[in-house]
Amino acid sequence: MTQGSEQAQSIDLAVVAGDGIGTEVVEQGLAVLDAALAGTGVKVTTTDYDLGARRYHATGETLTDADLAALRGHDAILLGAVGDPSVPSGVLERGLLLRLRFALDHYVNLRPARLFPGVRSPLADPGEVDFVVVREGTEGPYVGNGGSVRTGTPHEIATEVSVNTAYGVERVVRYAFAKAAARPRKHLTLVHKHNVLVHAGHLWRRTVEAVNAEFPDVTTDYLHVDAATIFLTTDPSRFDVIVTDNLFGDILTDQAAAITGGIGLAASGNVNPDRTAPSMFEPVHGSAPDIAGQGKADPTATVLSVALLLDHLGHTDAARRVEAAVEADLAERSTGPARVRSTAEIGRELAARLH
Amino acid sequence: MTQGSEQAQSIDLAVVAGDGIGTEVVEQGLAVLDAALAGTGVKVTTTDYDLGARRYHATGETLTDADLAALRGHDAILLGAVGDPSVPSGVLERGLLLRLRFALDHYVNLRPARLFPGVRSPLADPGEVDFVVVREGTEGPYVGNGGSVRTGTPHEIATEVSVNTAYGVERVVRYAFAKAAARPRKHLTLVHKHNVLVHAGHLWRRTVEAVNAEFPDVTTDYLHVDAATIFLTTDPSRFDVIVTDNLFGDILTDQAAAITGGIGLAASGNVNPDRTAPSMFEPVHGSAPDIAGQGKADPTATVLSVALLLDHLGHTDAARRVEAAVEADLAERSTGPARVRSTAEIGRELAARLH
Ligand SMILES: CC(C)[C@H](C(=O)O)[C@@H](O)C(=O)O
Ligand SMILES: CC(C)[C@H](C(=O)O)[C@@H](O)C(=O)O
Numbered sequence: 001m002t003q004g005s006e007q008a009q010s011i012d013l014a015v016v017a018g019d020g021i022g023t024e025v026v027e028q029g030l031a032v033l034d035a036a037l038a039g040t041g042v043k044v045t046t047t048d049y050d051l052g053a054r055r056y057h058a059t060g061e062t063l064t065d066a067d068l069a070a071l072r073g074h075d076a077i078l079l080g081a082v083g084d085p086s087v088p089s090g091v092l093e094r095g096l097l098l099r100l101r102f103a104l105d106h107y108v109n110l111r112p113a114r115l116f117p118g119v120r121s122p123l124a125d126p127g128e129v130d131f132v133v134v135r136e137g138t139e140g141p142y143v144g145n146g147g148s149v150r151t152g153t154p155h156e157i158a159t160e161v162s163v164n165t166a167y168g169v170e171r172v173v174r175y176a177f178a179k180a181a182a183r184p185r186k187h188l189t190l191v192h193k194h195n196v197l198v199h200a201g202h203l204w205r206r207t208v209e210a211v212n213a214e215f216p217d218v219t220t221d222y223l224h225v226d227a228a229t230i231f232l233t234t235d236p237s238r239f240d241v242i243v244t245d246n247l248f249g250d251i252l253t254d255q256a257a258a259i260t261g262g263i264g265l266a267a268s269g270n271v272n273p274d275r276t277a278p279s280m281f282e283p284v285h286g287s288a289p290d291i292a293g294q295g296k297a298d299p300t301a302t303v304l305s306v307a308l309l310l311d312h313l314g315h316t317d318a319a320r321r322v323e324a325a326v327e328a329d330l331a332e333r334s335t336g337p338a339r340v341r342s343t344a345e346i347g348r349e350l351a352a353r354l355h
Numbered sequence: 356m357t358q359g360s361e362q363a364q365s366i367d368l369a370v371v372a373g374d375g376i377g378t379e380v381v382e383q384g385l386a387v388l389d390a391a392l393a394g395t396g397v398k399v400t401t402t403d404y405d406l407g408a409r410r411y412h413a414t415g416e417t418l419t420d421a422d423l424a425a426l427r428g429h430d431a432i433l434l435g436a437v438g439d440p441s442v443p444s445g446v447l448e449r450g451l452l453l454r455l456r457f458a459l460d461h462y463v464n465l466r467p468a469r470l471f472p473g474v475r476s477p478l479a480d481p482g483e484v485d486f487v488v489v490r491e492g493t494e495g496p497y498v499g500n501g502g503s504v505r506t507g508t509p510h511e512i513a514t515e516v517s518v519n520t521a522y523g524v525e526r527v528v529r530y531a532f533a534k535a536a537a538r539p540r541k542h543l544t545l546v547h548k549h550n551v552l553v554h555a556g557h558l559w560r561r562t563v564e565a566v567n568a569e570f571p572d573v574t575t576d577y578l579h580v581d582a583a584t585i586f587l588t589t590d591p592s593r594f595d596v597i598v599t600d601n602l603f604g605d606i607l608t609d610q611a612a613a614i615t616g617g618i619g620l621a622a623s624g625n626v627n628p629d630r631t632a633p634s635m636f637e638p639v640h641g642s643a644p645d646i647a648g649q650g651k652a653d654p655t656a657t658v659l660s661v662a663l664l665l666d667h668l669g670h671t672d673a674a675r676r677v678e679a680a681v682e683a684d685l686a687e688r689s690t691g692p693a694r695v696r697s698t699a700e701i702g703r704e705l706a707a708r709l710h
Contacts, residue, residue: 089560090553098551122588124479141496141517141552148554152561156521158554162496166511193602196453197496198445199503199513205444206507226609229584233477233613247548251606254581258588 010043011313014074014278018052020287021297021343022080028299028347029078029306032325035351036310036318047074051096053084053287062095068103072277076309077104079282080302084289094144101137104277106270107168108175109135109249110308111284113236113256113266116327118334123259127237132183133256134176134241135249137270139168140200142246164200164245169207175273176243177215187240188220191228191248204245228252232259257284264297265330267304271312279312281305295342300326303350325353365398366668369429369633373407375642376652376698377435383654383702384433384661387680390706391665391673402429406451408439408642417450423458427632431664432459434637435657439644449499456492459632461625462523463530464490464604465663466639468591468611468621471682473689478614482592487538488611489531489596490604492625494523495555497601519555519600524562530628531598532570542595543575546583546603559600583607587614612639619652620685622659626667634667636660650697655681658705680708 015030017023033044049067056062071077077100082092100106115121115129141162148158180188190208194201205222212220223231225248231238232255244252257266266284283301291297303326310319329350341349370385372378388399404422411417426432432455437447455461470476470484496517503513535543545563549556560577567575578586580603586593587610599607612621621639638656646652658681665674684705696704 089550089556093550094553122479123477125477141515144553146517146552146554148558150521151558154521154525156558158519158558160496160517160519160552160555162501162515162517164513164515166505166509170509193605195444195448196602196605197501197515198449199501200515201444203503203511203513226605229606229610230613230618233588233610234617247551250548250551250581251584255584255588255610258585262589263585 008075008313009041010045012073012075013044013046014049014071014077015046016049016051016077016079016082018080018082018287019054019084020081020289020292022052022082022287024292024295024297024343025283025299025302026078026080028343028350029302031347031351032303032322032354033306033310035354036306036322037315038355040315040318042315052082053087053092056087056092062092063099071100072104074278076278076313077280078306078309079280081283081285081287083287098142098144100280101270104270104280105272105274106137106280107172108269108271108273109137109246110269110271111135111249111253111256111266112304112308113253113260115260116265116330118331119261119265120334121259121261123233123236126259127235129236129260131236131239131256132179132241133249133253134172134179134243135253136168136172136244136246138246139164140246162197162200162245162247164203166203166207169204170211173204173207173211173243174214176241177211177218180218180241181215183240185240186218188218189239189242190220190222191225191242191244191252192222193225193248195224200245208243225251229255232256253284263301265300265304267301267308269305269308269312279309281309281312295344297343299343299347300330303347321354325350328353363430363668364396365400367428367430368399368401369404369426369432370401371404371406371432371434371437373435373437373642374409374439375436375644375647377407377437377642379647379650379652379698380638380654380657381433381435383698383705384657386702386706387658387677387709388661388665390709391661391677392670393710395670395673397670407437407447408442411442411447417447418454426455427459429633431633431668432635433661433664434635436638436640436642438642453497453499455635456625459625459635460627460629461492461635462527463624463626463628464492464601465624465626466490466604466608466611466621467659467663468608468615470615471620471685473686474616474620475689476614476616478588478591481614482590484591484615486591486594486611487534487596488604488608489527489534489598490608491523491527491599491601493601494519495601517552517555517600517602519558521558521562524559525566528559528562528566528598529569531596532566532573535573535596536570538595540595541573543573544594544597545575545577546580546597546599546607547577548580548603550579555600563598580606584610587611608639618656620655620659622656622663624660624663624667634664636664636667650699652698654698654702655685658702676709680705683708
C-alpha cells in the first residue's frame with residue numbers, strides 16, 4: 001500500500017464491482033479514472049474481487065479472511081454496489097460492506113452534497129447547496145452489538161446497542177473540523193439527539209467543544225437529528241460541514257442526496273485517514289436490481305466517487321478535473337437537447353471531456 | 356378517568372401549558388376546544404399543571420410522583436411545549452416529557468402529515484400528501500437504557516441501548532394496521548433499518564408479517580429509514596400509514612412536518628389505546644423561546660392536536676369540525692389578502708368558524 005498523501009506514480013486498485021448496476025457503473029468509473037490520469041504518468045493497475053450476491057450464492061462466502069488480507073494490500077478500493085433481494089437482509093451488509101468498513105477502519109464516511117448547476121432539485125427553492133457530511137463509520141448502532149432472546153415467541157426481546165468511544169468520536173470530529181477549516185465558510189454542525197440519547201450525545205457534544213479549541217476559526221452549531229431533516233428541507237444552504245454518528249449520517253446523507261438531484265449523483269468515500277488500510281470509494285446508491293443490465297444506471301455517482309479516490313491518493317488536479325467534467329456534463333443535461341443516454345454513453349462522454 | 360371511546364358528556368382535561376410559546380398556543384387550543392363543543396352539552400373542565408422549565412428552576416422538580424398520580428385522574432392531557440435553553444439538555448425531555456409518555460404507556464405516537472389545500476410545501480411538486488405516522492412511543496433507543504464509563508476521559512465509552520419487545524412491537528403494529536384498514540388506501544409501510552439493525556429490524560418485520568394475517572385487505576411494503584427520507588422528498592404521496600420505531604418516527608415526523616408546511620401545523624397524540632391512562636396531545640414543535648411572548652406562534656398545530664384529542668375521546672363530529680375550520684383558515688391564508696395575524700387572532704378566527 002502506498003503511504004502518505006503525496007502524489008504516487010502508480011495506483012494499485014482493488015475493484016469490487018459487485019451486483020446489479022454495480023458492474024455497469026464501475027466500468028465507467030474506471031474508464032473515467034484512466035482518462036483523468038492519461039498523460040500524467042500515473043499507472044493504474046486493477047484487481048477484480050468477486051464479492052457480493054453472486055459469490056455468496058456460489059460459495060456461501062461473504063468476505064473471507066483471505067479476501068480481506070488481499071484487499072489490504074491495495075492502495076484503495078472502488079466498489080460498485082452489493083446486494084440482491086435473493087440474499088437475506090443483513091447478510092451482505094453485515095458480512096461484507098460493514099465488515100470492510102470496520103476491518104479497514106474507515107472511520108470517516110465522507111459524503112459531499114452539492115447541487116450542481118443545472119441539476120433540478122425536488123425542493124422548490126433549494127438555494128446554493130454545497131456541504132459535506134462527515135459520518136462516523138466504525139461505531140454507533142452499526143457495531144453489531146445486540147441480539148435477541150426468546151426469538152420468535154411473544155416474549156422476544158431484541159436489543160441494538162450503540163457504542164460510542166471518546167477515541168472514536170474524537171478522531172472523526174477532528175477530521176471534520178480540519179475539513180471545515182479548509183473550506184471558505186469554516187462552519188461545522190454537529191447533528192445528534194443529545195436530549196434523548198444523553199450519554200452518547202453528551203460525549204459527542206463535549207468532544208466537539210474540546211476539539212474546537214484546536215480550530216478556533218471554525219464556527220459550530222448543533223442540531224437535533226429531527227430538526228436537521230427540517231433544515232435539509234427548508235434551508236439546506238445553511239450547511240457547510242456536518243459531523244454526525246453512523247446511523248444519523250446514513251439517514252441524513254440519503255436525504256441530502258435526494259435534495260441535490262438523487263442518489264444517481266451521490267458519491268461517498270469510506271476513508272481511513274491514518275492510512276493504516278486502504279480507503280474504499282463507492283456510490284451511495286445500491287445495486288438496483290430492477291434496472292440492472294439495461295444500461296440505465298447513471299454512473300455519475302461512481303465517477304464522483306473516483307474523484308474522491310483521486311483526492312485521497314493525492315491526485316488533486318485529476319480529482320478537480322473529474323469534478324469539472326461532471327459539472328459540465330450536468331450543466332449540458334439541463335441546457336442541451338433532451339437525450340436519454342446509456343450508462344456507457346455517459347461514461348464515454350465524461351471520459352472524452354478529460355482527454 | 357372516563358373509560359371507553361363512546362362520547363362522554365364531560366371532559367376532565369389536564370393542561371400542561373409549559374414554557375415559551377407553549378402557554379400561548381394552549382390558550383388558543385382551549386378556546387377552540389370550547390368553541391367546538393359549544394351546544395353539544397359536553398362540559399370541559401381544566402386543571403393546570405405547572406410543569407416545565409419554570410417549575411424546574413423554582414423547585415428542582417420535573418415531574419413528581421404526586422404530579423403523575425394527579426395527571427392519571429384526568430380524561431386526557433393537553434400539552435403546549437416544555438423546554439428552555441437554561442435547562443440542561445435531557446433534563447426535561449427525560450424527566451418530564453418522556454417520563455409521561457412511558458408512565459402513561461403512550462405506546463402510539465400518532466402524527467398525521469397532511470398537506471392542506473393552499474399550504475405551500477417547500478417541495479416543488481409534492482402531489483397530494485396525506486399520511487399518518489404511527490410511531491412507537493415506549494421502546495427503542497428512547498428507553499433510557501445506556502450509560503457511560505470513564506466519562507470525560509480519553510477512555511470514555513458511552514452506550515445507548517434500543518430495547519424492542521414482541522409485546523411492544525406487536526401492539527403498535529396492530530394499531531397501525533387497524534388505522535390503515537380504516538383508510539381508503541389501506542396501505543401500511545414499515546420503516547426500519549433491518550439490514551443493519553438486524554435483531555430489532557427482524558422483530559419488526561416478522562411482526563408486520565404476522566399481524567398482516569389479521570388485516571388481509573391491508574397491503575404492506577417496507578423501506579429502510581434512509582430510503583424513506585428520499586421518498587418523503589421525491590414522492591410523499593406514496594405514503595398512507597407508516598409504522599416505525601420511536602427514533603425513526605421522531606426523525607421522519609419532523610421531515611413530514613417540513614414538507615407539509617412546517618412544524619407550525621404538525622399535530623401529535625401520545626395515545627394509550629387501551630385507555631389504562633390518559634392520552635396526551637401536543638404540537639410537534641417545541642417551546643421556541645426565540646419568539647415566545649410575542650404572539651407570533653401559530654396555534655394551528657395545537658388546534659389540530661385538540662382535534663386528535665376530541666377524536667380519541669369519541670367526539671368525532673367535533674374533531675371533524677375543528678379540522679374543517681383549520682382547513683378553511685389555511686385555504687383563506689393562501690387566497691385571501693396577506694395578513695400577519697397574532698397567535699390570538701388565529702385562535703379567535705378558528706373559534707369563530709366553529710360557532
Ligand atoms: C447498505 C447499508 C449497510 C449502508 C449503510 O447503512 O451504511 C448504505 O445504506 C449506505 O449508506 O452506505
Ligand atoms: C423533545 C423530544 C424528547 C421529543 C422526541 O424526541 O420525541 C420531540 O422531538 C418530539 O418529537 O416530540
